[in-house]
Amino acid sequence: MSRGPLVVVGDLLLDEDIEGEASRLAPDAPAPVVDVAGVRRRAGGAGLAAVLAARLSDRRTDPATGRRRDPKPARRTGRAGTLSGVEAAPDAGPLADVQVAPDAGPLADVQVAPGAGPLADVQVAPGAGPLADVQVAPGAGALAGVEVAPHVEVAPHVEAAPGAESVHDSEVPPGVATAPRVASLPDSEAAAGVEVVLVTALGSDEAGEIARRCLGDGIRVVAVPLDGTLPVKTRVLAGGRPLLRLDRGGGTPGRPGPEVLRVLESAGAILVADYGRGTADVLRDALTEAARRVPLVWDPHPRGGPPVAGARLATPNAKEAAAFSDRPGSSLRAHADRGADLAERWGVTHVAVTLGAAGALLTRAGSTAPLLVPAPPVAGGDPCGAGDCFAAAAAVALAAGALPEEAVERAVAEAAAFVGAGGASAVSGEATPSAPPSHGAEPPGDAFALARRVRARGGTVVATGGCFDLLHAGHVGLLERAARIGDCLIVCVNSDASLARLKGPGRPLTPLADRMRVLAALGSVDAVVAFDEDTPERLLEALRPDVWVKGGDYSPDGLPETRALRRWGGQTVVLPYLDGRSTTRIAHRAARAAAAGRRAR
Known part of the structure; x- marks a missing residue:
């Protein structure tokens, strides 16, 4: 560079x-x-x-908000660890005969820079974690002799991008190549x-x-x-x-x-x-x-x-x-x-x-x-x-x-x-004290504007919140019932840092941007906004919904959100949750299934 x-x-x-x-x-x-x-x-x-x-x-910085992105996991060694962040420099020789021991964690985020030799003859021993998120930059050597697990990501050579989707169902004329959707270049670039x-x-x-x-x-x-x-x-x-x-x-x-x-x-x-x-x-x-x-x-x-x-x-x-x-x-x-x-x-x-x-x-x-x-x-x-x-x-x-x-x-x-x-x-600058503050990874934009519009026409603003780390039927049912209470539903989502503090090591399972995108795609949800704190009280002070919905068997009187809503005459309601559905249970079932699969091999 x-x-x-x-x-x-x-x-x-x-x-x-x-x-x-x-x-x-x-x-x-x-x-x-x-x-x-x-x-x-x-x-x-x-x-x-x-x-x-x-x-x-x-x-490390999100361009829209100016906040630090969550750092990449530290490199670890050992049988149960994760081999990550492996980089082959330009003009390096082949990365060959890589062996991953049984019961090792996934081999992840392997990046091969342009001009590097081939990544070849990688052997993954029985019981090893998947070879995942391997990124090969355009111009890098071949990825050969590798048994690749699902979800491996290989960046295409730029002059050939077969199978890409057309744009908004428009017809792409002959001679126009299409490139697949990508999140960003590897960090090393x-x-x-x-x-x-x-x-x-x-x-x-x-x-x-x-x-x-x-x-x-x-x-x-x-x-x-x-x-x-x-x-x-x-x-x-x-x-x-x-x-x-x-x-x-x-x-x-x-x-x-x-x-x-x-x-x-x-x-x-x-x-x-x-x-x-x-x-x-x-x-x-x-x-x-x-x-x-x-x-x-x-x-x-x-x-x-x-x-x-x-x-x-x-x-x-x-x-x-x-x-x-x-x-x-x-x-x-x-x-x-x-x-x-x-x-x-x-x-x-x-x-x-x-x-x-x-x-x-x-x-x-x-x-x-x-x-x-x-x-x-x-x-x-x-x-x-x-x-x-x-x-x-x-x-x-x-x-x-x-x-x-x-x-x-x-x-x-x-x-x-x-x-x-x-x-x-959303870009930070100078604001008068009366302007609503920014919260989390999602600055006050659509959610706040939506709330103002609904209130201006005499409607009811409904909000709910949670981690939504793995969206399941319990979440969907709660959101559908909450949406029927008023004229719009705004979902407040814990940021990655907030979720990690709340749920502990290994969480989140799904990054904030993906969680927000999935929620926004639901027909019951009108807007999504994130918050960095442990509870959404500060966000609710700016949003000022008429109704705050909580799912489960909570007592509304003991919730910090209830105290906040009382300050402007809002109401907290608790809706029953679909029994037997939870992110933690789903994650545990997935872990048990993966362990059983390894033993069967």
């Missing part, structure tokens, strides 16, 4: 969300009156791209801890100072002089829905100083987040030179100039690509033709046309075989900032040595996760 910093170049903005409720019209005009609940401010434009790049470059530098036009006005604070301490800012004030974009939202946007401020970038040029010369990779306000234009010559040396990703804007020749990847969305190219049509083939046309016209290596919920289409000049990368399904969410997340993820991956195909796969997955977690509104 390049040792130089990842340099983000572009126009810093200040994004401001004024949040509240609108339940009446003004007496002097047919306009809604918004009762303001709080104001949130965050770095926007290239600032948002820099914040996301910094989080994405550290795989991430740019862990790389420095992120933001080069942007910045003055000393109040908006500029707020934007600097919103960037945080982890991003170094190198300023181009700004003649004017920092642009501010203000959204007015009622019940979580935008009503109005106000734009103010703006200026003209000046001549870049020697420090700016030195930073570009030292860059290990560059992301241009062009918002059409001139920063990229005044640095065009330096960026053209840099594109000859390091990976450069250009996220273009209709009001800005084209990407510089030699850029590794340009990332217009479908609407922008249609504005840049005169190729007509809205089909997948039309998107592919426009991408190839722009790659040739701009002189860039690849163009990834982002298609929103459909994923992205990677093209290059003269190619008739673009790569379609479908996006994983997302329940709800906010797409604001998804383009910045896509470009930032692609830049981080290229900085780590990924191929463009790999970079786009990771960018699609990260952008989908970002949207599902609430989009740009």
